[in-house]
Amino acid sequence: MLALLLLAISTLLREVSESVGKVRIQSKQQGLYANIFLTTLFGGIVMGALVLAGAPFIFNLQSIPLFSLRMVLEILEAYLTILAIVSLSRSSFTFLRLTTIPLLLIVDLVLMYTISSTQVAGITIIIVALCILLYRNGTSRKSIALVLTTAVISVITISLYKYNITNFNSVAAEQTFFYLIMLIFFGLMAKFYHKENVFRLLKSPPALVQSISGGVAGVLENFAYLFAPASIILTMKRGFGVMWSIISGNRIFKETAVLFKLIILLVVSVGLVLLIV
Numbered sequence: 001m002l003a004l005l006l007l008a009i010s011t012l013l014r015e016v017s018e019s020v021g022k023v024r025i026q027s028k029q030q031g032l033y034a035n036i037f038l039t040t041l042f043g044g045i046v047m048g049a050l051v052l053a054g055a056p057f058i059f060n061l062q063s064i065p066l067f068s069l070r071m072v073l074e075i076l077e078a079y080l081t082i083l084a085i086v087s088l089s090r091s092s093f094t095f096l097r098l099t100t101i102p103l104l105l106i107v108d109l110v111l112m113y114t115i116s117s118t119q120v121a122g123i124t125i126i127i128v129a130l131c132i133l134l135y136r137n138g139t140s141r142k143s144i145a146l147v148l149t150t151a152v153i154s155v156i157t158i159s160l161y162k163y164n165i166t167n168f169n170s171v172a173a174e175q176t177f178f179y180l181i182m183l184i185f186f187g188l189m190a191k192f193y194h195k196e197n198v199f200r201l202l203k204s205p206p207a208l209v210q211s212i213s214g215g216v217a218g219v220l221e222n223f224a225y226l227f228a229p230a231s232i233i234l235t236m237k238r239g240f241g242v243m244w245s246i247i248s249g250n251r252i253f254k255e256t257a258v259l260f261k262l263i264i265l266l267v268v269s270v271g272l273v274l275l276i277v
Contacts, residue, residue, distance in 0.1 A: 003227040007236045010220035015244035017214030018085055020206050025086050030201055032086075033190035036078050037183060037198045038207055042215025044179030047172060050219075055172040063168035070160040071181050077153040078182070084146045094245040095133050095264070096147040097238055100154045122274030123235060129267040162225055175222050239268055 021035045030038070051057050084093055165171050190196040201207045224233050246261050 003224045003233060004236060006220045006224040006227075007233065008240050010217040010224070011237055011240035012244050013213040013217035013220075014241065015248050017210045017217060019248045020210040021082075021214075022085055024206060024210070025082075029204070030207065031190060031194040031196055032079065032082050033186045033194060034196045034198050034201055035082055035210075037186040037190055038201065038211040039214030040078075040179060040182045040186065040218070041198075041202075042212045043218035044176075044183055044215070046215055046219045047175050047179055047222075051172050051176055056170040057173045057176070058168075058170040059173035059177065060168035063164050063174075066160050066164055067169075067174070067177070070157050070164070071178065073153050073157050073160075074178065074182065075185055077150055077157060078186070080146060080150045080153070084150060088147070093147065094238065094241045095130060095261075096144065097151060097154075097241065100151040100158075100238065118274050119232065122271040125271035125274065126235065126239070126268050129264050129271070133261075133264050158225075161222075165225070171222055171226065175219075235271075239271075242268060 017039050021030075021039060024030045025032065025035055088096070161174065164174050187198050190198050202211060221237065224237075227233075242265055246258065246265060
């Protein structure tokens, strides 16, 4: 239940952050690199505060090869994800991200996590609902390929993260270095490629809201992975994400076919119930 609560809150905050970022990128108020920096900044601040408050800080040097691989993929995933967010409707993007789930389930099984037949049935229902959505919406192949690429990368990065915090590092140590590298890389990219001062952007209230909500969401998601297998956590995360994106897509971006999407969401919710009973 704690994981469920963490993910319900974190995905709502994530939707706020991504929606604000999409609007600001489309209106050319900030670039892609600055957008990633802003959504990462407060996560790093919160994680740093947790370390100072006494959160366990354990970083095993044996994890460096896996951690390095994770960081390269995290940077690539962050960039491709922003491209997908800008090019797709909010609900289409979050529905398509559900494709990560069956891939991650396979990884969990390989890592010997216990996945019940009921949970497998729940994931199957979710995937069937996704296929119906794709057939109905006629999403372009290019957009599908972009999101699927991020989904595959996400499977690898989540698996590396879960492995590291299970066998080598504490969450605080793993994520402190993660945030530090992400902030340095995308801060420099924004400065030298788009000539943007990322800290000056924070003077804008929408950018500040985007940064705080995205940062807190990331921290809550990181700790949720301590309480269940990665495939279960990710499934709940994606399910909540779809729900919030349907709401924001209709209210903010004036997306249509809301009734159809709500029906698909209902089917997805059945799958989610099977995952947590």
